[in-house]
Amino acid sequence: MSDAKRRASRAGIGRRRLLKSAAGSSALISAATYLPGLTLSTPAWAQKGVVKIGGSLPLSGSFEKVAALYRGGYDLWSKTVGNKMRVGDRELDVEWTIYDDEFNPARTAQLTERLISSDKVDLIVGTYGTDTVLAQGAIARRYKKLTIQAGAASARVDEEIGGTTTFTVVGAAAAYPRLAMEFIAKQNPKPKTIATITYDDAAYKEMTVEIKKLAAELGIKHVLDVELPINTQDLRPTVLRLMRAGAIDVVYSTGHDVPVIKLVQECQALQFSPKALFGGHLTTTPSVKQALKERLNYLYGVAMWLPQFPYKDPYFANCQAFANKHKELMGFEPTYHAAMAYTIPLLYETVLRDAPKDDPFNSEVMRKKLLALKGEQTIWGPVSFNDRGRITVAGLPVIQWQGQDPQVKVLYPDSMADGSAKYPTPAWSARG
Amino acid sequence: MLDVLIYGLLRGATFALVAFGFSLVLGVLNIVNITHGIFIIFGGLITYTLFSELGWPLPLAVVTASLATGALAGVLQKAFIERVHSANPLMVLVQTLGLAIVITSIFEKTWGTSERLINAIIPGYPIIQVGDFIVPTLEVVTFVIALASAGVLYLAMERTEFGRTVRACRDNPRSAALLGIDISGVYLKTMIVCGLWTGLAGALLITTQPLAPYMHLHWTIEAFLIVIIGGLGSMPGVLVGGLLYGIFNHLAYFYYPAFAPALIFSGLVVLLLVRPQGVFGLGAVIRK
Incomplete structure (x- = not known):
């Protein structure tokens, strides 16, 4: 008796059954060989x-x-x-x-x-x-x-x-600064002038266009826009320009986290302190606080998401x-x-x-x-899309870093606020 | 415009400090050392750890960072670069690129990927103010250190036995070897000097610029640019190159920020057309 027959016999499988299953297997193999579409097109x-x-x-x-x-x-x-x-x-x-x-x-x-x-x-x-x-x-x-x-x-x-x-x-880039502009126009004393720092990227340019438009509507004069290449390493010439442009009440910097670090560093170095300095939407990135520490105090920003959001x-x-x-x-x-x-x-x-x-x-x-989807509940916020596939967002809440070990306070809109603004920002020498 | 020039000059001195070591290694070992930016980052991050996290006094942290970077440069030279350099100097370019990538990963595991910045002031004298013109006192001190270290390096190269052997190896390594100079020893010392000066540059730089491991290549390129502007093989040339680069950089970003990189590189192209060996370059003398 061959090994195969012995194994089949021990397993209680008869010769006929063995042959049947072998035939079935070869039929399957043949089908797989001659009709590859059947298996290969079947998705994972x-x-x-x-x-x-x-x-x-x-x-x-x-x-x-x-x-x-x-x-x-x-x-x-x-x-x-x-x-x-x-x-x-x-x-x-x-x-x-x-x-x-x-x-x-x-x-x-x-x-x-x-x-x-x-x-x-x-x-x-x-x-x-x-x-x-x-x-x-x-x-x-x-x-x-x-x-x-x-x-x-x-x-x-x-x-x-x-x-x-x-x-x-x-959300659309243009929506980012909307609430910030609303907020700043409500401060006392109301700022008269605003300058922007715009990094060379479509999204940042759209933010600046929106800021200019809203500034005009809210009675704030846009006096200067400094457009910078996205990988600008040194912000000193930029801060110098802001200082030489006359009285600027608000500076709004678009851009990501590293430019915020550089901007605040240079503002301190040259003791430049507008009534409100907005660092854009990335001031809550951990590296910003790690690099700036207490210098973050008084810096404004807008936040896309924070753990305290409801x-x-x-x-x-x-x-x-x-x-x-x-x-x-x-x-x-x-x-x-x-x-x-x-x-x-x-x-x-x-x-x-x-x-x-x-x-x-x-x-x-x-x-x-x-x-x-209509207001689908997610921890990112309620999700609805417009016909261009863009999530619908009214604007980004306004925040401010406050304290010597700076913590984020949500200032605006009022429905989400957990703190009040420290406005206007004092001179660097008076910050303690 | 005067303030733009002065700030450019102050920044330029640090740029020069960044490039001294690069110029030295390029001139003597005849290699483009891609790990150069690593030395800057290492110097900066060691200073950050010692000063900001361990509370060391800043001067001690800066000196220690410089020494540590010199040691790192020596280890890299002895363990890796020397072996490949003796076989094929061109391959060192590839080798140092690989080393830079590996070391960046090690730095990221050690310090993380975030940017670090030191907030340091000179106690009692945080700023110097003349009318509208304000400058942090630390930047003036950094400027003086950069100039002084340039002077020390120049004197070391021109007036000491070490400098003479370095120059001999730079001008003709075969003749230097025939005269009994230990070429690999000189190369090792050159790399250590590069590390010391570049580590010092990183240590000073992190007081004004955020540094993170991923930025190493940027600083290698900056060093290369400054050496090209100043001229290969000349320490005064590197100093002038750094100062010119600082001033031109500030002028471009002040008046035409959106086009600043294009303006800076256009200026470089024009300079190389007019003076291919750079401002103070030795030209054919060192092109062996």
């Missing part, structure tokens, strides 16, 4: 029970810090949901692929192509930066793949790719709970980037819960569901 979610989420971020270079914050947000979502996503009536494992796009649009386009064609991702999460998001969105649109992005506030995204296959959970989602009762979980898992307090990035897979999860069985990741179906 159906084959392995896996939903593939992919994207790219500038994981190296000047924006690697920010990229790490976004990555942290994705990871936090994964850990919160046990790395599983309900898609229709199935619960699938989640598999992430995040490439380093080096903040390079051409590279981003290449990587997006790879994600769709080779990696066969089901869902795409956006990268960071206007040009990179546009590059990513253009490729995704070509393949009719839906993308939710949180890395570009510029209106160019809405104009070029918004609403068809790209959805944006970051939002919730299916997993967290409030933003503070989210912040605690983030700190527990990541070891540091979350910034708005983490909250925003966390919300992207959460939104996919929301629209896929009752996805059609046969084609759950159909872009058109998902698009309609995203557009149908």
Whole structure:
């Protein structure tokens, strides 16, 4: 008796049954060989029970810090949901692929192509930066793949790719300074003049355009705009220009966190102290406080997200709970980037819960569901999209850093305020 | 305009300090050392740790950071660069690029990716004010240190036995070896001197500019630019290059900020057309 027969006999399998199962197996192998489309075209979610989420971020270079914050947000979502996503009536494992796009649009386009064609991702999460998001969105649109992005506030995204296959959970750049302008116009004494520092990026330019428009409406004279290349290293010439431009009551600096550090450093060095200095929307980035420490006192800003904001989602009762979980898992307090990035897979999860069985990741179906969201509760805030796929936001709350060990106080709108403004800002020599 | 010039001059002295070591290594070892920016960051972050976190007095922190950077440069030279340099100097470019990437990762694990800045003042005399013109006293002290260290380096190169051996190796290493000069020893000392001066630059720089590990390449490029402006092989040239770069930088960012980088590089292109060897460059003498 051959070994095979002995094994079959021990297992209680007769000769006829062995032959039958061998024939069945060879039929299956033949079918797989001659009809490759049957298996190869079957997506990963159906084959392995896996939903593939992919994207790219500038994981190296000047924006690697920010990229790490976004990555942290994705990871936090994964850990919160046990790395599983309900898609229709199935619960699938989640598999992430995040490439380093080096903040390079051409590279981003290449990587997006790879994600769709080779990696066969089901869902795409956006990268960071206007040009990179546009590059990513253009490729995704070509393949009719839906993308939710949180890395570009510029209106160019809405104009070029918004609403068809790209959805944006970051508010329009023009909305950022609206509440700040309302707030500043209500101060006593009311500021008469404002100057802006604009970094060479579409989003920052849109903010400045809005500030100029609102200043005119609110009776504040816009006296100077200093436009700077985005990687400007030395802000001293800029502060000198502000000082030489006559009496400036308010300075509003657009731009990211490093320019804020440099600006405050130079304002102190030259003892320049306007009635209000606005550091834009990134003054709450931890590196700003770490670098400036007590010099942060009196600095104004606008905040996209803070743990004290009154939002919730299916997993967290409030933003503070989210912040605690983030700190527990990541070891540091979350910034708005983490909250925003966390919300992207959460939104996919929301629209896929009752996805059609046969084609759950159909872009058109998902698009309609995203557009149908009306004030969906998330820890990022209530989510509704306009027809260009942009989240609708009235403006960003105004904050001020206060104290020798500076803490953030929300000043405006009144409904969210937990402190009052220290206005006007005293001279550097009087700050203690 | 006078204030722009003065502030540019003050900043320029620190720029020169950043570039002395780069020029020395480029002139003597004939290599473009991509880890140069690493030395600046290391000097700055060591100073930050000692001063801001451990509470050391600033002068002691600065000196220690400079010595530590000299030691780091020596270790890199002995453990890595020397071996590849003897085989193929051109490969050092690739090697130092790789080293810079690896060391950046180590720095990020040690200090994190955030920018660090020291808030230091001269007690009792935080600023000097003449009419409208205000300058932090520490920046004036930094300016004086930069000039003094340039003078010390110049004298060391021109008037000491060490300087003579360095110049001999720079001008003709084969002849220097035939005369019994220990070439690899001179290269090691040159790299250590580069580390000492560059570490000092980083230590002073972090009092006015935020520094973070990812910024190393930016400072390597700045050092390269200053050496090109001043002229290869000349310490006074590097000093003048740094001062000119500081002034031109401030003028460009004050009057035409949006186009400043284009203006600065246009100026560099014109300078190289008129004077390819830089302002004080030795030209053919050192182009072996």
